Amino acid sequence: MKRTELIMGMPITVAIPDRERMDGAAEGARYLTVDDAIGGVFDSFRDVDERFSPYKPASETSRIDRGELAQTDASAEMREVLALSEQTRRETDGYFNVRAGGHFDPSGLVKGWAIARAARLLDDDGFISFCIEAGGDIEMRGANDEGSPWAIGLRSPFEPSKLVHRLHLTNRGIATSGTYIRGAHIWNPRTGAAADEIASMTVIGPNVYEADRFATAAFAMGREGVNFVAAMPDFDAYMIEKTGTATFTPGFARYIES
Amino acid sequence: MKHHRQFRRTAAGIASAAALLLAGAGAASAAPATKVAYALKDGTFTGKREYAFYGYLKVEAVIKNGSLTDVKILEYPNDNGRSHYINSIALPYLIQEAVDAQSYKVDFISGATFTSDAFIKSLQAALKPAGI
Incomplete structure (x- = not known):
């Protein structure tokens, strides 16, 4: 249900x-x-x-x-x-x-x-x-319902009705920080500038609370964010830049349906 | 590696995104999405201010020649409270690819869409005087 x-x-x-x-x-x-x-x-x-x-x-x-x-x-x-x-x-x-x-x-x-x-x-x-x-x-x-790991779509920040990937995972949390619809809504507190080079930052972690807070932090850091997440054990990230290039951690690749 | 694609934001793109959001509202919204395609009164219409937990959202709809041509965000939840910064560490090994969107059957979707409902509600209020 x-x-x-x-x-x-x-x-x-x-x-x-x-x-x-x-x-x-x-x-x-x-x-x-x-x-x-x-x-x-x-x-x-x-x-x-x-x-x-x-x-x-x-x-x-x-x-x-x-x-x-x-x-x-x-x-x-x-x-x-x-x-x-x-x-x-x-x-x-x-x-x-x-x-x-x-x-x-x-x-x-x-x-x-x-x-x-x-x-x-x-x-x-x-x-x-x-x-x-x-x-x-x-x-x-x-x-x-089918007894398989949950199938999770990664929403495209450029075409909100479409998905960038289908992921298969369970017993984890996933969170995406991003700027759909309108410009940046998260700010880099160090520079005071909008964190606008990144379209979306998705983080998979041991639970959604951890994934959410690190997705927000990594998004605010801009392109360095994916490096930050990659250096944390038990966390993986998929970052999409406004140019349409995605950068992700090797650990994230295992969730992506090929 | 997938083919690299160009993404451009046009008024039509925004309008179709708005239409898709309306269509996606499903049970959450009362207005049938198909009505967006019908002739509307020309003009600029301001939506209602809608609660989105982190703040309020308000949109403006622009109708030209009977069609929704632009949706402007007049007010957006300020996410300063969520912002934080953590020093980055060593550069690890990463993979790159060009983003290519498509349709899949899934159980759930991850995306930063927490304001989409407030967006839809405000847009609906804006479109009411235009004939919806």
């Missing part, structure tokens, strides 16, 4: 093969059917939107920004995101900062974190195979 809903301003799609609950749920399972589980994933994203949106005045993000809520009094979810933000700030030499520009805004991490969190929900309930996608970033487990 596959369903899509619009949450956090983007389409979110969840697929769980029907075989997962064919013989009913194990005792103590939270979700009795595949449909229940997909609903639970959507609820989880709705919670994240309410709690983390910097555009909702009642969200924890907005309340922390206005000084009405101390970080130590925030929810467990917010404190987890704050700890991850601090970790990323350290790993990026201070370039990733949830307090950049005088406002508190952790949304840079929240999309990938929200997908990983929803995947955890299904892992904990005994699901072996599923796929969760939010705005083009995907977490995969097990096998698709």
